Amino acid sequence: MASGESMNRRRFLRNTLLGSAGLSLAGSSIYEAAAQIVNTPRVEYVNGVGLDDPMLVKLSINENPLGASRSAVESVAKYLFKINRYPFHTELEEALAKFHGVTPDMIFVGTGSTEILNTLALSTYFDRQGNTVTGFPSYPGLPSLTETLNRQVKRVPLTPSWGLDLDAMLKAIDKDTRLVSVCNPNNPTGQLLAPAALEKFLRAVPPEVVVCVDEAYIHFADDPAYPSMIPITKKLGNVVVSRTFSKAYGIAGLRVGFGVAQPALLKRMMAYGMPDINKNTLSIAAALGALADQDHVKRTVRLAQQGKEFLYAELQAMGYEVIKTQTLFVPVKVGANAQTIIDRLAERKVRINQAFDMPGYIRISVGLPRENEAFITAFKSVRSAL
Numbered sequence: 001m002a003s004g005e006s007m008n009r010r011r012f013l014r015n016t017l018l019g020s021a022g023l024s025l026a027g028s029s030i031y032e033a034a035a036q037i038v039n040t041p042r043v044e045y046v047n048g049v050g051l052d053d054p055m056l057v058k059l060s061i062n063e064n065p066l067g068a069s070r071s072a073v074e075s076v077a078k079y080l081f082k083i084n085r086y087p088f089h090t091e092l093e094e095a096l097a098k099f100h101g102v103t104p105d106m107i108f109v110g111t112g113s114t115e116i117l118n119t120l121a122l123s124t125y126f127d128r129q130g131n132t133v134t135g136f137p138s139y140p141g142l143p144s145l146t147e148t149l150n151r152q153v154k155r156v157p158l159t160p161s162w163g164l165d166l167d168a169m170l171k172a173i174d175k176d177t178r179l180v181s182v183c184n185p186n187n188p189t190g191q192l193l194a195p196a197a198l199e200k201f202l203r204a205v206p207p208e209v210v211v212c213v214d215e216a217y218i219h220f221a222d223d224p225a226y227p228s229m230i231p232i233t234k235k236l237g238n239v240v241v242s243r244t245f246s247k248a249y250g251i252a253g254l255r256v257g258f259g260v261a262q263p264a265l266l267k268r269m270m271a272y273g274m275p276d277i278n279k280n281t282l283s284i285a286a287a288l289g290a291l292a293d294q295d296h297v298k299r300t301v302r303l304a305q306q307g308k309e310f311l312y313a314e315l316q317a318m319g320y321e322v323i324k325t326q327t328l329f330v331p332v333k334v335g336a337n338a339q340t341i342i343d344r345l346a347e348r349k350v351r352i353n354q355a356f357d358m359p360g361y362i363r364i365s366v367g368l369p370r371e372n373e374a375f376i377t378a379f380k381s382v383r384s385a386l
């Protein structure tokens, strides 16, 4: 929104909602709060950003500890008064296409990246048999839907250094393989592939097999110049790159993700989703605001890097083996007591998770410094009580 228009909007809100005539018209603290949001009051966080319980330390599902960017929040506030209108426009697709150097018809905005993964599996297996090749452990989105549809999953063990074994995955592709899932960086192990090796792999996969490169955590790569595989989708019609606004962009609650691929592949996927009507006015507004604030992404990544350094140092000093990651979380080997530790921490209002499919490992999402410290304090007391 142009700044002049934005000024007029603020004046309008102040006059209609906070003025005496406006109060009798609106008369609700919700409207006043909305007006205040548009006027950007100072915000004081009690504990974790976005949590109702000021005592809770939530480090369990890799949410952005800083919250959404201010421009995303302001953008949502501006659109609060337009929610009576259908959001039938392609502003977000156009902005994403411009940002990522592709055409708008190569973008499929989904209800989180989960919709991208789901429609890919559904469109692949609705009327065909086949199998999906994946690393193991790796993000279960595509593999679990493949199994829900009663198709096979071929799980290829990771390398000894917790990375995807691309050579072994290539060998696992057989005449029945329809899909390959490449989570990069990999969740739950946090390792990133060498870009040249990944590109070589993508070129080696037979063209009738679709490869999904899930880049949910790519912003957290140590090297800020680490390349996305988005450009390669312009050359290879069997590659879809999946992205999310739930992590570095910090709007998990509004459910925005997108897939980048050639239009023919996206069209097949869209037939199994709800393109155009899956988005909503506020999710589009938030995503546009978040995309426009790349400084917030950088702040988030810096915070994650500092948080990881703190967690590594503290946990290693306590004698634990940590896996250093290029993501927003840290897996730690704790042995057979993993679930007990998680339960005892939960009693102390610190929520963490198992590193899925990694027996004996817990996974800590990086939080604000005070949240990371709270985790370490609680972890020490749980450990000494075991």
Ligand SMILES: Cc1ncc(COP(=O)(O)O)c(C=O)c1O
Residues within 6 Å of the ligand: 061, 062, 111, 112, 113, 114, 115, 139, 141, 183, 187, 214, 216, 217, 243, 244, 245, 246, 252, 255, 256, 257
């Ligand atoms: C690797 C990976 N892919 C995809 C998702 C799904 O995220 P969303 O549907 O919020 O975009 C997640 C969520 O944690 C994830 O870790």
